[in-house]
Structures are given as C-alpha cells and as structure tokens.
Amino acid sequence: MSIFPPSPDSQTGLRALRAMIRQRSPLAALAVFHRELGDVFRVNLPGFNPITLVGPEANRFVLVTQRDDLRWRAEHDPITRLLRNGLLVIDGDWHDTMRSYMNPAFHRRMLAGYVEAMVRYTDQISAAWDDSPRDMLAEIRRITLLILVETMFKVDFSPEMDRLWPAVLRLLGYISPGFWLIWRDMPRPGYARARRQVDRYLYGLIQARREALLKSNTEPHDLLGVLITTPDLSDDLIRDQMLTMLIAGHDTSTALLAWALYLLGCHPTALVQARTEVETVLGDALPTLETMTELRYLERIINESLRLYPPLHIGTRTAAVDLEFGGYAIPAGTRVLYSPYLTHRQPEYWPNPDCFDPDRFLPEQSHTRPAFSFVPFGGGSRICIGAAFAQVEAKVILARLLQGFELELLQSKVYLHMGVTLEPRPGVVMVARRREK
Numbered sequence: 001m002s003i004f005p006p007s008p009d010s011q012t013g014l015r016a017l018r019a020m021i022r023q024r025s026p027l028a029a030l031a032v033f034h035r036e037l038g039d040v041f042r043v044n045l046p047g048f049n050p051i052t053l054v055g056p057e058a059n060r061f062v063l064v065t066q067r068d069d070l071r072w073r074a075e076h077d078p079i080t081r082l083l084r085n086g087l088l089v090i091d092g093d094w095h096d097t098m099r100s101y102m103n104p105a106f107h108r109r110m111l112a113g114y115v116e117a118m119v120r121y122t123d124q125i126s127a128a129w130d131d132s133p134r135d136m137l138a139e140i141r142r143i144t145l146l147i148l149v150e151t152m153f154k155v156d157f158s159p160e161m162d163r164l165w166p167a168v169l170r171l172l173g174y175i176s177p178g179f180w181l182i183w184r185d186m187p188r189p190g191y192a193r194a195r196r197q198v199d200r201y202l203y204g205l206i207q208a209r210r211e212a213l214l215k216s217n218t219e220p221h222d223l224l225g226v227l228i229t230t231p232d233l234s235d236d237l238i239r240d241q242m243l244t245m246l247i248a249g250h251d252t253s254t255a256l257l258a259w260a261l262y263l264l265g266c267h268p269t270a271l272v273q274a275r276t277e278v279e280t281v282l283g284d285a286l287p288t289l290e291t292m293t294e295l296r297y298l299e300r301i302i303n304e305s306l307r308l309y310p311p312l313h314i315g316t317r318t319a320a321v322d323l324e325f326g327g328y329a330i331p332a333g334t335r336v337l338y339s340p341y342l343t344h345r346q347p348e349y350w351p352n353p354d355c356f357d358p359d360r361f362l363p364e365q366s367h368t369r370p371a372f373s374f375v376p377f378g379g380g381s382r383i384c385i386g387a388a389f390a391q392v393e394a395k396v397i398l399a400r401l402l403q404g405f406e407l408e409l410l411q412s413k414v415y416l417h418m419g420v421t422l423e424p425r426p427g428v429v430m431v432a433r434r435r436e437k
C-alpha cells in the first residue's frame, strides 16, 4: 500500500524559510526539504502542492518510464499561455511529430555551419569591450540572442536588439516562477504589450521568408525555412515554435555561460588551465566544430558549471493518472517536479557536492556514476533538442573570449536567482582586458 509523501512540519518550514532568506533563493528552501524529508516530499502552499522527486531513479521515472502519464502542458501556466503550442509545452504523439519536423535543424552537419555565426557574434559584441567593468550576464545574453536568431531563422537580429531587448526580458519575467503559482490571475502589467511587440516581429519574419522562398528554388535547412516548407503548418504554429526556440534557446545558454565565467573568475588555476588548452589547440585560429572536440578541459568546466548551476534547475509535469514512486502515492492531477539541481548535489554520486571540481567529468570518474545522475538537458524523448548546439556554442564563446581577453571577476558574491533559468545575480561583473597579440 502506498503512502503520501512527507511534507515539512513547522520546524522544517522555519529552517527552510531561514535558509531562503539567508541565501536569497527558494532553492535553499528546497535543499532543506530534501535534506530533512528525503528524495520524495510534498510542499504545501495555498493552491500549490507539488511533489518533488529527487535522484537518478526519480529522473528516469519522470523522463522515461512514466513519460506518457506525466504531462508537460499545464493549461493555465504562463509558459503555456505564452508558447501556446510550442514544442516545449505539448505532449504525446503531437509532440513527437512536431519534434521530428524540427530535428533536422539540429543535426550535426548543421552545427558545423553554425560555428561561424557563433564566432562572428562573439567578436561583434566583444569588440565594444574596453577596460571598464561590465556585467557578463547581459553581454552573453546579447551574444546568444544574436546566434539563436541567425542560426534558427537566418536573420541578423542586431538592428532589432535595442528595440526588442526590454520586451524579451519582460516575457522571461512573465514565465519565471512567482506569485502567480498561488495567485493564478494576478495582474501582469506590460506583458501584453511585450508579447504583441515580439509577435509582430516573428510574424513579420514568417511573412518575409514565405515570400523569399516562393522566389527561390533552393531547399532551406534552417529551422524557420524547414517549418515553412512543412505541409500544413499554420503561421500561428510556426510562431509558437519560433518563440519557443527564442526563449528556450538563448536564456539557458546565457545562464550556463554566465556561471562558467563566474566559476573561472573564482578559480584562477582553472582559468589558466583552460586558456593554456585553448592556446595549444587553437593558437590564433578561428574555432571550428572539429577543433572544439579537442577542448577536453573546457568541456569539463562546462559540465561542472551545468552540474553546480543547471540552468533548468527544476522540471515540472502533471500526473494524468494515479501513480506511485518509491512506495509513495502520486494522485492524478498532482504537480510533479524533478530537480537537476538537487540531483546534482547528492553526495552519494557527487562527493563534496558543493565544491568546484571539473575533473569529476574525466571519463574514468563519469563511468562510475549511474545513468540520470547528471541531467542538465533532461532525458528520454523530450531531452533538450538543442543540447548539442548548446554545448558547441558554450565552447566556441568561451574559447573565443579566452583567446582574446584577460578576464577578471570583480565581485564574487552572487546569489542564485530562480528565474526561468538559474542566474547569478546581481550579475557577473568582470573586467575583460584585450590580450596583446
């Protein structure tokens, strides 16, 4: 007979509240619940009572075994209202069909071509850097937005950047966790206008591309071209996939790169080792897909950043039927959370889990860990469609910055902001000094 998962009593609740205030992050409260209640627990907030499942077996349960009974789509969540029928928020066969349309844009042979844009936009944004302090979180966001729009939609976003920047940030704020979890219809000033602005831009791109494709005989390979030439996809459905990519494809990479730069700034020996590797492998040459595979240490830095600060720290589903996990009952209709953040800090799989140690990802160490203990990109049939893209992009941007700049972190005190992604706030303030050739 299954029993209901434990939930915090007043003492645990108090300790969680204190941790949350001290560390300025709700993740600190979740860590207290996990430590005190175990790998399955229920949080009781008014109107929001999710069950959180932690650990490799829990991740497998959510991502693979019960994938069909744990639905992504929650009709009234802001993310569903915003993305409507985007890949991220649809389920079942429809999801799998839509994904099969989009997969070719992420094929390895496409990645090689994307590297050029990744280098170009890193250089374009960093060209303006002088010796004054700047927030790398914002700088990287510019780079990843430009890369995303050009590689996926074949358009230069530079002329639109300043005009659409506030609207993009407003949309991210709209879907970030917040009071809407307990007050569903709370007013969201500024959202409707931001959405109209971004929609106008996206529908404009669709229209322009339809016209261009009518005049050309070539077969498109970028995501927008592929979607437009897929039979029976309406402009609305195409807009939904574009907006999904715009949000999911740049905010995550921004968070990863901001944390990687932060960690390099905090660990000067790792910074020197990463730079030495880049100099040995690349010298002054431009990064390519082939040379990126040789940057093994940089890859370990990226993985360790993803472990400590997974941009998508929590994944959410809703149980479509009654389920059971580890002897605990999960009634139909329950919100179920899985957490890369908590899994990545379980000491049984990650000794000294709070320490930065890229060598955890040496092959001989990785092989000893169970499947689903490292899930920064999720898993199963909904594994991040952009995982390979994101890993190459992170390496290219970091390699290019290490080639060109001496990086110095000015402020090591940051807190974990739980937005759409996990961000270092108030930012990653660095001085980037151009290196002598």
Ligand code: HEM
Binding pocket: 087, 088, 089, 099, 244, 245, 248, 249, 250, 252, 253, 256, 310, 311, 312, 315, 316, 375, 376, 377, 378, 379, 381, 382, 383, 384, 385, 386, 387, 389, 390
């Ligand atoms: C460091 C960067 C990234 C991280 C950490 C990341 C993480 C994730 C995770 C954890 C999921 C699964 C969510 C779940 O099942 O609950 C996901 C899905 C997704 N990601 Fe990423 N992502 C990254 C970059 C990207 C990029 C670059 C793109 C597109 C260019 C992208 C597009 C998507 C899409 C469309 C989905 C939904 C896939 C589906 O449901 O089939 N992501 N991502």
